[in-house]
Amino acid sequence: MKLSISRTDLLVTSLITCFFVLLSFRAVSLLEGLERIIYSVQMRLDLPRSIGENRIAIVNIDEKSLNQLGPWPWPRHLIADMIKILRDNGAKLIGLDFVFSQKEQNQGLQEVKRLYQAISRKQKVADEKTSYTWILEELQEIEKKLDNDRKLWRAVKECQNIILPVVGSFGQYDTELVIPMDSFIDSNSLKATNIAKKLEKYISVDHLMTPFPEMSENSRGLGHINLPPNEVIAGLVHLPFINYRGHIIPSMPIRLALDYLNKYPKQLMGRFLSSSRADEDPSPTTPSLTF
Numbered sequence: 001m002k003l004s005i006s007r008t009d010l011l012v013t014s015l016i017t018c019f020f021v022l023l024s025f026r027a028v029s030l031l032e033g034l035e036r037i038i039y040s041v042q043m044r045l046d047l048p049r050s051i052g053e054n055r056i057a058i059v060n061i062d063e064k065s066l067n068q069l070g071p072w073p074w075p076r077h078l079i080a081d082m083i084k085i086l087r088d089n090g091a092k093l094i095g096l097d098f099v100f101s102q103k104e105q106n107q108g109l110q111e112v113k114r115l116y117q118a119i120s121r122k123q124k125v126a127d128e129k130t131s132y133t134w135i136l137e138e139l140q141e142i143e144k145k146l147d148n149d150r151k152l153w154r155a156v157k158e159c160q161n162i163i164l165p166v167v168g169s170f171g172q173y174d175t176e177l178v179i180p181m182d183s184f185i186d187s188n189s190l191k192a193t194n195i196a197k198k199l200e201k202y203i204s205v206d207h208l209m210t211p212f213p214e215m216s217e218n219s220r221g222l223g224h225i226n227l228p229p230n231e232v233i234a235g236l237v238h239l240p241f242i243n244y245r246g247h248i249i250p251s252m253p254i255r256l257a258l259d260y261l262n263k264y265p266k267q268l269m270g271r272f273l274s275s276s277r278a279d280e281d282p283s284p285t286t287p288s289l290t291f
Contacts, residue, residue, distance in 0.1 A: 224242045
């Protein structure tokens with residue numbers, strides 16, 4: 001049987017092909033929205049037949065937790081207790097998804113410290129220097145019990161497996177940041193080199209919110225928890241790195257995965273930069289990343 005193709009069919013096929021080729025180079029919001037809906041439905045339906053071994057546990061603060069332990073925010077000693085429970089149950093790594101950028105405002109603790117300092121000054125001018133010793137010792141014990149921040153960062157230090165979050169504010173910076181070699185930012189970031197300009201603009205942040213110093217310095221590592229700057233795709237696209245004024249910081253999920261595999265961010269960053277250099281004009285909505 002001889003197959004014949006009419007000129008009309010060939011013309012229609014060519015026009016349809018050209019139409020879809022043009023669509024591949026130009027984003028159409030209506031079609032992108034439809035694609036996201038289809039993708040979300042597909043992900044919900046395409047569940048694995050065999051879940052396999054579960055190596056990840058998510059501890060969520062739900063309504064039951066709030067009823068048992070009280071409204072949020074909880075005293076930080078409760079977070080410290082949870083960290084110890086997870087450690088005792090064999091958690092290899094713990095991602096603590098709270099920034100704790102400032103220390104807890106504890107008025108009682110401040111008053112105890114003020115009283116301790118006042119009695120210490122009084123003791124220096126007293127005839128019997130040992131007369132206030134027992135009071136000072138009691139105040140020190142009370143201070144330790146009230147200092148929830150101390151309990152929290154000491155739990156982080158003792159566990160040695162805590163990954164803490166940082167949050168950047170997207171924006172272009174004028175100058176790079178020079179930080180000391182022993183800074184926790186330096187030890188948890190890589191120097192930005194050979195990143196395509198369009199991609200560098202997309203992932204750049206000019207401000208960074210970090211946990212207070214004792215927390216950061218005693219943690220295993222840091223990772224950002226930023227969603228992409230494009231609100232339309234927030235939650236659908238993962239941002240593997242952010243560029244904080246010339247310092248590349250991996251995301252918390254990537255940092256957890258790397259530490260679990262006993263690898264370093266530098267090993268992944270090499271592939272990231274290779275992919276970025278391979279494409280002279282990478283799409284800002286799809287940061288290049290290969291595993």
